[in-house]
Amino acid sequence: MPENELELIGQFARKKLSSEELYTFSLILCDNEIDRDNERFTVSALHELAKLFVGKTGIFDHNMKSKDQTARIYMAQVVSDSSRKTADGEDYTYIQAKAYMVRTEKNKDLIAEIDAGIKKETSVGCCVRDISCSICGKNIKTEGCEHKKGNVYGGKLCCYLLSEPTDAYEWSFVAVPAQKNAGVIKSFNPSQEKEKLAQWAKEYTDELKSDIVRSAASVIPGLQSDSLGEICSALSLKSLKDLRDALRMSAKKNLPVIRQLEVNDADNGSENSEYKI
Numbered sequence: 492m493p494e495n496e497l498e499l500i501g502q503f504a505r506k507k508l509s510s511e512e513l514y515t516f517s518l519i520l521c522d523n524e525i526d527r528d529n530e531r532f533t534v535s536a537l538h539e540l541a542k543l544f545v546g547k548t549g550i551f552d553h554n555m556k557s558k559d560q561t562a563r564i565y566m567a568q569v570v571s572d573s574s575r576k577t578a579d580g581e582d583y584t585y586i587q588a589k590a591y592m593v594r595t596e597k598n599k600d601l602i603a604e605i606d607a608g609i610k611k612e613t614s615v616g617c618c619v620r621d622i623s624c625s626i627c628g629k630n631i632k633t634e635g636c637e638h639k640k641g642n643v644y645g646g647k648l649c650c651y652l653l654s655e656p657t658d659a660y661e662w663s664f665v666a667v668p669a670q671k672n673a674g675v676i677k678s679f680n681p682s683q684e685k686e687k688l689a690q691w692a693k694e695y696t697d698e699l700k701s702d703i704v705r706s707a708a709s710v711i712p713g714l715q716s717d718s719l720g721e722i723c724s725a726l727s728l729k730s731l732k733d734l735r736d737a738l739r740m741s742a743k744k745n746l747p748v749i750r751q752l753e754v755n756d757a758d759n760g761s762e763n764s765e766y767k768i
């Protein structure tokens with residue numbers, strides 16, 4: 492493995508890993524092709540998403556419970572293929588990512604499966620700020636329009652254009668037999684899954700915020716909860732989690748009453764662990 496890739500992986504790993512301990516593979520995360528929900532990402536959205544997906548872990552076969560079946564993206568780039576056009580007439584453009592796994596006894600079979608050349612189908616979960624109609628350009632969320640996605644108007648298929656992604660959550664990786672999806676890997680983005688993930692992200696954020704408020708009360712008693720709320724709303728999910736963990740650790744040293752809270756937190760933790768990001 493090239494030294495610079497090993498270095499990229501190094502930022503995410505807790506200990507220094509050697510090439511022999513790692514398994515890496517390439518995958519297509521998503522593209523600008525119209526998907527089965529008649530939606531598609533714009534090319535600029537793909538550029539943003541490529542950045543957002545670096546560092547994110549993915550799961551195989553939607554099995555959120557198996558920790559041994561996770562991989563982490565360590566690099567992602569947008570690639571354009573001018574020899575292939577999308578249904579919309581654009582150059583086919585996709586996010587090509589590289590992911591790594593630490594080789595273990597338990598994921599040996601999975602690695603063999605990927606090596607055997609099984610085609611991969613990826614689904615991604617993310618949030619976008621802007622959804623617009625491909626026919627009239629109106630914002631679906633704020634304005635709405637008379638066009639219906641999937642219908643054809645004046646020979647042009649109406650689809651929803653997804654742009655301005657704000658966050659990327661998990662990606663998953665479904666191994667399907669080679670014959671089924673011969674050719675280029677097709678990526679899709681079921682809206683149901685997107686909604687589910689967006690909903691989960693909201694709940695997770697709220698949970699982190701209330702944890703932060705609770706722990707901060709003992710660690711930084713002088714800080715007003717309004718100010719703390721403002722600070723929290725400016726933070727990313729990852730920063731919120733870091734802040735929560737740090738406050739919890741300090742709170743643990745402070746007060747015996749926190750032990751009670753910790754028990755509750757532990758309960759929450761087990762309920763939510765399958766959605767770990």
Ligand SMILES: [Zn+2]
Nearest residue numbers: 624627636638
């Ligand atoms: Zn429209």
